[in-house]
Amino acid sequence: MSAPQQNGHSPIDAVELRRAFGTFVTGVTVVTTWDGEGAPRGMTANSFTSVSLDPPLLLVCIGRHAASFPAFSTSTAFAVNLLHEAQTDVSSLFASKSPDKFGAISHDTVHTGAPVLTDCMTWFDCTVHDRVEAGDHMVLIGRVQAFGTSASAPLGFCRGRYAAVKDPLPAGWSPSHSMVVGYLIEHDGRILLRADGHGGWGLPTARRRRAEHAVDLDDVGALPLLSDSTFLYAVFDVGDSDPGYIIYRGRLEDAAPAAALPPDLRFFAPEDLPFEAIPVREIRSMLRRYLRERSSDRFGIYIDSSDGGRVAMIDGDARPWQASDA
Template identity: 40%
Template sequence: MNPEPTRLLRDAFGCFMTGVTVVTTIDETGAPRGFTANSFSSVSLDPPLLLISISNRSANLSAYTSGRGFAVNVLSEGQKAISNVFARPSEDRFTSVDWQAGPYGSPVIAGGSAWFDCSLERAIEAGDHTILIGRVEDFDASTAPGLGYCRGAYVTPAAAALSAEHGPRVVLAAIVEHEGRVLLLDDGAGGVKLPEMRVGQGGARGAFDRLIAETGTDATPGLVYAIYDDTERGLQFIVHLCPAATDAHKAGAFVALTEAAMTDTTDPAQQVMLRRFAAEYRQGNYGQYVGSHVAGEIRPFAKG
C-alpha cells in the first residue's frame, strides 16, 4: 500500500479540533469499560442516532459490539485528567472517576458537558476500526464548556479565545538533511539548534519559505516528523524532514550526528528528536512524534 495517502489523512485530521469524549459500556461480567475517543458524530435526528468508532485492536471490542449499548460522555474543559485516564491502559479506569449508571445502563461520568445513553443499533467493520451506531435512549447537558483536542494537545474555549486574541504561537522547525548530515545553527547560548521560524500572518508556507531562505539551502519540505507542544514556553512546534540536494548553505553548518553534536543541542526536545532521527536514518524507516516536549507517542510510517 502506498503510505502517502495514509500520512496525508493522518496529518490532515490532526489539524482539526475535535471534542473529547469517553465512551463507556458494561461488559458481560457487569464490569464498567471505557475509552477516550474523538470520533463522535451525529447520524440521524429521526430516529436519534449517533456514532463513535473503536479500534479493532481494543481488548474491549467485544464488550461494545455484543453489549446492550454504550454511553458517550462529552468531557468538560476541567476533565483533562479523566481523558488521560481513559486513554491509557489500566486494569480499572473507573476507580478514580465519579460515575453512575445511566437510564439505559451504561456508565455516565459526573461533571461533563453532556452525555448520551444509547442502545446499540449496529456495529460496522470499517478498516482498522469498528463503527458503533447508537440510538439515543436518554441524554442530558450542562452549561460546562467542552474540552477540545487539536494538533496533539487539549484545547479549551478560554485557551482558544486567548490564542485568537494574541495570534498564533506556532513554530516551524526543519531537519535539513544531506547525506545523513543535518544543518544546525548557533543558538546564541553556546550550543546549536535546528533552523526554526515563528508562523505569522503569512501562514505556515510563508514561514517555511523564510526559514529556507535564511539558511540558504536548497531543501524542500518533506514529512511532518514531529508535532509537539512546549508547555513551558507556550509554543507548538511542527518539525519537517527537509532533504537537501546539496550541502550549499549560508547559515550554520551541516553536521554529522555524532554524540558530541547531539550533546551540543541545548534544547532537550530537539536533542531527543535528533537522537531518534539518527537511529531512524540508519534503519531507513521514520516515525511521526506527537505529544509534548516531555512525553508523547511515535506513529511509524514507511520512508517515502
C-alpha cells in the first residue's frame, strides 16, 4: 500500500494499479461494430458487465487509444461476444493490430446488423443506449436486442494471463436462448444472398416472418413471398456452437421490387452461386441440397443429428389449414 501524501491523497502508481485491477477474474469478450465505410471492426475487451434487466442494459469500456475507437464512438449498434476456453487465438487476434481480423472468423448478423461471432460462448446484439466519457476510456452502454448462449466453458483472464473456469453450466440452465433466422429466397430463377462485409456471402436474416407471408429482412423492410412456396426448410447448429440456424425457403412475388434492394443484397443464378465465398459449411451444404430439390420441385425439411441429419420430404401441393384439421 502506498503511503499517504501530506495533502491526504495517496500517490497512485499506474503500473501497480493495473496489476491490482488484474487480480479480478473476468471473462474475455470481443466487441464488434461497423465503421463509417461499412467495414467490420472489433477489439478484445474484458471490462464488461451487466447493468440492468429492465430495461436490458450492459456496458463495455472502450479505450481511447484503441484503433477501433472512432467506429465505436459513432456507431449506433454493436455486439459483445463472450469467448469460450478454446478461443485464446481469437482473443489474441482481436487484441492485435492485424488489418484483417475478420478474414478467417465466421460471423453473421442477427438483429441490429452488428457482426456477431458465430463460434463464441455467448453473444449480445445491442443498440447504443448511452456513451459516458470516463478518463482514458469511453463507457459504451448498450440495450440488448437479441442474445444467445451455449454450454461451452468460458475463457477467463486474471493477472495478465488466461485462466480456466470449471463447471460452466449448472443443472437446469438452458444451453441456448436464440437462433439466427435465415431466408432462402428465390426470384426469377435466382437465389438471394447477402454480402457479409468482408468479401463473403450468406443468407439474408430476419427477426420474424409475418403471418401474411411477408418477411422483414434486417435493414431492408418487408418483402412479400408467395404463400404456397413459403415453408420451413432446415434447422441446424454450426458444429457445437451457438447460435443455431432456422432457415425458411420462399419465392418472391413477381410484383416485388427485387431491383430496389440495397447493394449488399444480390440475386445469383444457380450456376453463379459463390460457394467458395460462403464461410458457413452448413449453409453451403444446404444450398446444394436446395439446388438438387428445386430441379424436381420437390422439397424436404432438414434437421441435424449426430449421424448427419434427417430429411423429411414434402409430398403434394400446399393447402390452407382449417381448424377442423386440428
